[in-house]
């Protein structure tokens with residue numbers, strides 16, 4: 195029997211099958227192949243069983259004869275410990291280094307966290323956007339590994355430009371093949387590398403929060419959007435982010451009063467993701483904001 199361990203899970207010691215490790219090692223070439231082709235459909239030959247911590251459709255595996263797909267659950271406690279170490283990083287350099295080291299595991303860890311920001315944002319944009327989705331250009335700010343583009347693609351959008359501070363996150367995004375263009379930028383320290391008035395939709399998820407992207411960047415998101423275009427943003431509503439959230443909402447309102455945009459939707463969403471701080475249990479809530487830039 196040939197057993198294949200998903201490259202990401204195997205590399206991170208998630209696939210721990212003492213009796214079968216040799217077999218898994220032997221299939222390393224295949225696992226590389228699988229990683230290179232993740233999300234684009236992989237046909238496996240001579241593999242009986244695949245072990246991964248994600249569902250089969252994550253890799254879009256197809257094989258006529260393989261007999262089993264086993265999901266190896268990475269425990270929530272494992273992911274929680276990793277994220278708590280992120281919150282200990284204070285300088286932007288430390289944060290980016292953290293994301294550089296998290297990039298390979300990010301997609302599987304956010305499944306464990308039941309992190310919903312990218313799908314909530316994509317649904318929100320989709321329910322208001324009435325233009326030509328094929329022609330629309332989406333700017334995905336703090337794009338990470340590409341979750342927002344993946345979700346928006348499922349709603350018919352097809353043209354994505356991504357920006358992020360972490361080279362390793364950008365590498366995973368590049369390998370996804372979803373983006374026409376990807377740029378590295380530390381937001382708040384450097385100007386956003388995006389032309390003014392040029393994007394139909396600008397989205398930022400999972401990055402407008404304490405210690406990540408500063409609130410001043412919100413004006414740059416608005417400037418990059420075409421008149422009549424949408425800006426979709428998310429933030430967390432949990433304890434350690436409440437001050438940031440209040441400052442963010444003050445700035446969003448101030449920009450509306452200045453005539454820059456109109457608020458279309460600001461929706462509090464329960465069960466945003468699992469709580470990872472020691473002060474909170476269960477799920478935390480979050481907010482999705484949708485603004486429409488005014489026609490000048």
Ligand SMILES: C[S@@+](CC[C@H](N)C(=O)[O-])C[C@H]1O[C@@H](n2cnc3c(N)ncnc32)[C@H](O)[C@@H]1O
Pocket residue numbers: 286289290293311312335336337338339340341342357358359360363379380381382398399400401405406407408
């Ligand atoms: C939690 S991930 C979110 C990624 C993606 N948007 C998603 O929802 O899956 C946060 C991302 O923001 C990026 N980031 C955080 N602060 C940043 C900053 N100041 N400038 C650029 N990127 C930043 C990190 O590198 C990371 O990829």
